[in-house]
Amino acid sequence: MKKIISLALAVLMIVSMAALFSSCSKKARLDKLRRELEGKLEADYSNDLEGTTLYVYNWGEYISNGKEGTLDINLAFEAVTGIHVEYSTYDSNESMYATLSGGGVNYDVVIPSDYMIGRLIEEGYLAKIDTSKLSNFKYIDEQYRNPEYDPTGEYSVPYAGGYLGVIYNNTMVDPEDVDGTWSLCWNQKYQGQILGIDNARDALATAMFALGIDVNTSDTAEWDRAAEYLKKAVPLYQSWAMDQNFEKMEGENAAVCVYYTGDYLTMVDDMDEASGNGDHLSMYYPEEGTNVFFDACCILKGSQNYDAAMLYLNFLMDPYVALQNAEYIHYVCPNTAVTENPEYSEYHNEILYPKTEVKSQYYTHLDEATIKHYEDLWNKIKSAG
Amino acid sequence: MKTLGKVFMGIVYAVLYAPLIVMVVFSFNAARSTTHFSGFSLRWYSELLGDFDMRDVLANTLFISVCAAVVATVLGVIAAYGIFRIRSKRLRNAVNTVTNIPLTNPDIITGVSLMMLFTFFGSLLFHRSEILGFWTLLIAHVTFDTPYVILNVLPRLYGSDPTLYEAAMDLGCTRTKAFWKIIFPGIVPGIVSGFIMAFTLSLDDFIISYYTNGHYNILATKLYTAVKKPVSPEYYALYSLIFLTIMILMTVVNVIQFRAERKKDGGRPTGQKGFAK
Numbered sequence A: 001m002k003k004i005i006s007l008a009l010a011v012l013m014i015v016s017m018a019a020l021f022s023s024c025s026k027k028a029r030l031d032k033l034r035r036e037l038e039g040k041l042e043a044d045y046s047n048d049l050e051g052t053t054l055y056v057y058n059w060g061e062y063i064s065n066g067k068e069g070t071l072d073i074n075l076a077f078e079a080v081t082g083i084h085v086e087y088s089t090y091d092s093n094e095s096m097y098a099t100l101s102g103g104g105v106n107y108d109v110v111i112p113s114d115y116m117i118g119r120l121i122e123e124g125y126l127a128k129i130d131t132s133k134l135s136n137f138k139y140i141d142e143q144y145r146n147p148e149y150d151p152t153g154e155y156s157v158p159y160a161g162g163y164l165g166v167i168y169n170n171t172m173v174d175p176e177d178v179d180g181t182w183s184l185c186w187n188q189k190y191q192g193q194i195l196g197i198d199n200a201r202d203a204l205a206t207a208m209f210a211l212g213i214d215v216n217t218s219d220t221a222e223w224d225r226a227a228e229y230l231k232k233a234v235p236l237y238q239s240w241a242m243d244q245n246f247e248k249m250e251g252e253n254a255a256v257c258v259y260y261t262g263d264y265l266t267m268v269d270d271m272d273e274a275s276g277n278g279d280h281l282s283m284y285y286p287e288e289g290t291n292v293f294f295d296a297c298c299i300l301k302g303s304q305n306y307d308a309a310m311l312y313l314n315f316l317m318d319p320y321v322a323l324q325n326a327e328y329i330h331y332v333c334p335n336t337a338v339t340e341n342p343e344y345s346e347y348h349n350e351i352l353y354p355k356t357e358v359k360s361q362y363y364t365h366l367d368e369a370t371i372k373h374y375e376d377l378w379n380k381i382k383s384a385g
Numbered sequence B: 001m002k003t004l005g006k007v008f009m010g011i012v013y014a015v016l017y018a019p020l021i022v023m024v025v026f027s028f029n030a031a032r033s034t035t036h037f038s039g040f041s042l043r044w045y046s047e048l049l050g051d052f053d054m055r056d057v058l059a060n061t062l063f064i065s066v067c068a069a070v071v072a073t074v075l076g077v078i079a080a081y082g083i084f085r086i087r088s089k090r091l092r093n094a095v096n097t098v099t100n101i102p103l104t105n106p107d108i109i110t111g112v113s114l115m116m117l118f119t120f121f122g123s124l125l126f127h128r129s130e131i132l133g134f135w136t137l138l139i140a141h142v143t144f145d146t147p148y149v150i151l152n153v154l155p156r157l158y159g160s161d162p163t164l165y166e167a168a169m170d171l172g173c174t175r176t177k178a179f180w181k182i183i184f185p186g187i188v189p190g191i192v193s194g195f196i197m198a199f200t201l202s203l204d205d206f207i208i209s210y211y212t213n214g215h216y217n218i219l220a221t222k223l224y225t226a227v228k229k230p231v232s233p234e235y236y237a238l239y240s241l242i243f244l245t246i247m248i249l250m251t252v253v254n255v256i257q258f259r260a261e262r263k264k265d266g267g268r269p270t271g272q273k274g275f276a277k
Helices: A002-037 A073-081 A093-102 A114-122 A135-139 A182-186 A200-211 A220-236 A244-250 A261-274 A306-317 A319-329 A368-384 B002-027 B043-050 B052-085 B089-104 B107-125 B134-159 B162-170 B175-204 B207-212 B219-225 B233-263
Strands: A053-059 A084-090 A157-169 A194-197 A237-241 A256-260 A281-284 A290-300
Touching (some): A002 A073, A002 B052, A053 A306, A073 A084, A073 A306, A084 A093, A093 A114, A135 A306, A135 A319, A157 A182, A157 A200, A157 A244, A157 A261, A157 A306, A182 A200, A182 A220, A182 A256, A194 A200, A194 A220, A194 A244, A200 A220, A200 A290, A200 A368, A220 A237, A237 A244, A244 A256, A244 A261, A256 A261, A261 A281, B002 B233, B043 B233, B052 B089, B052 B134, B052 B175, B052 B219, B052 B233, B089 B134, B107 B134, B107 B207, B134 B175, B134 B207, B162 B175, B175 B233, B207 B219, B219 B233
Parallel strands (some): A053 A084, A194 A237, A194 A256
Antiparallel strands (some): A157 A256, A157 A290
16 A cells, blocks of 8 residues: 555656656746847747747648757747747648548648648638738748749748659669659669659659659549559569668668658768768759649638737748758758858758759649549559559 | 477567667667667767657656546546446446447547547537647546556456455444455555556557647657658657666566465465455
């Protein structure tokens, strides 16, 4: 009996101590951040919303969070504005959509991708954003304003993006075979050394771009044609991969993979750190065209704290904050204050900011029947190969 | 034949523990890579210590697990005693079956149905669109923890000696007093192992939490959504620590059970005996 009570007390003590410890240190960290940020921010973030909470819903690992000496943006926002950010994450546009439509939980700010933003606009989930009230919006590069998914630019503020591209190991691939097209992924020479991208839309898109088919078509015959072409590449694949790409490419166990811009830079960094062989990896965007994606900040119609959400959006675009964030997430940054800053470690990086325009296309939200059709094709391809 | 059996057992244990060992080894890797081991370092452990975000989430996870385990233990003991005292065998079996269904029900069904229940009642009773959070998560965890506590406590009750209880009553104890003096001390090991089991289950759970947590972030949901970047070895460090904790807890449970069994002098069979006939 005594043992039980002492056990329970010990547990209680540990929990309360942990709580106390984290609350103490939080106040100290807020003070420290406030001092650190003094004079670095451009816009005025004074407000009368102190003590309120802002609910933000974003992709996991998609904001600078204080790890490894980076700026903890959500905490910095609280330090500067007094508004607490309650930050949650999702793993895909679809699961985010499921949460929003499922109900039971409210968010103020969400940061989904292009085609999902189009869908959210269409279905009336988003509140309008008056960008003239965002003093830092002037830094957003013209080319990223009014994108296809939000033609009037009233519902979203670009956050980060990238391209799908071909990553290859230049010590394993003969330079003559790299002709800047998708054909490298169909090259018989690299039997068993190619990694297929493990999601339906991207995988079929590689074939569609190679054949010059519109990736947003609802013509099922075109999808069939793409699937037939993709099937020719499948026997060459070592395996299907998404995040396994990192291990395989970094360990030089595969020669070619198809993946996203930011991830290529992460691979190079990791390899440099582990073996110093980061320069073995190269990436290019096939000239037939490729997919471009952009994630953008939106405010939900049901937002209970709209003004705080606007402050948050402005804060994310503040040159200092945006720079810190771009350094952390490694994707294309739409903020000119960052891209024109020579201190930015990816300053004029050709993969993130290609000099010549990349022939690229957004995915759009397809109708149910088309989605079902290509998913069926995909399942057949995967179960056969 | 004997060596063959040993080899087989070795293989089984290797398959069981190899993944965990790999994870622990790579949590000590100096670099981020999961293919090259570039040297021993405590880098990811120190990073884990300095990661306040992770600390908050870890605190949330521990807090919800402790709360859920405490509530489930109280409920579970009461329920187990109630079931134990039911006189009708048919009713007892029926109640037992009903409490056991959540054990066999797939997590995803429990999760989705709880979410639907919460959002339904949230909008119906409270007219709120915002209902998911700490409290719904707690209710969900208690829901799947309680049957395990009952499962741990019931055999102890059946193993207790009915004559002692009757003797206590004969000597003037009230029912309550007899419970605390006679029954309760006998079931303490069951309660402790039930509590620890509930705690580890809550710590582990992902699927049910995923549907019911709302803004309340816990480790499992955080890790699941970390898709924009490769998984940081910090997580390996954290999960190595959690694995260690769970292993210690499980060892404690087993030691407690072993001791309790030895105390009973060879022990009586823990079947449906006792005075609930």
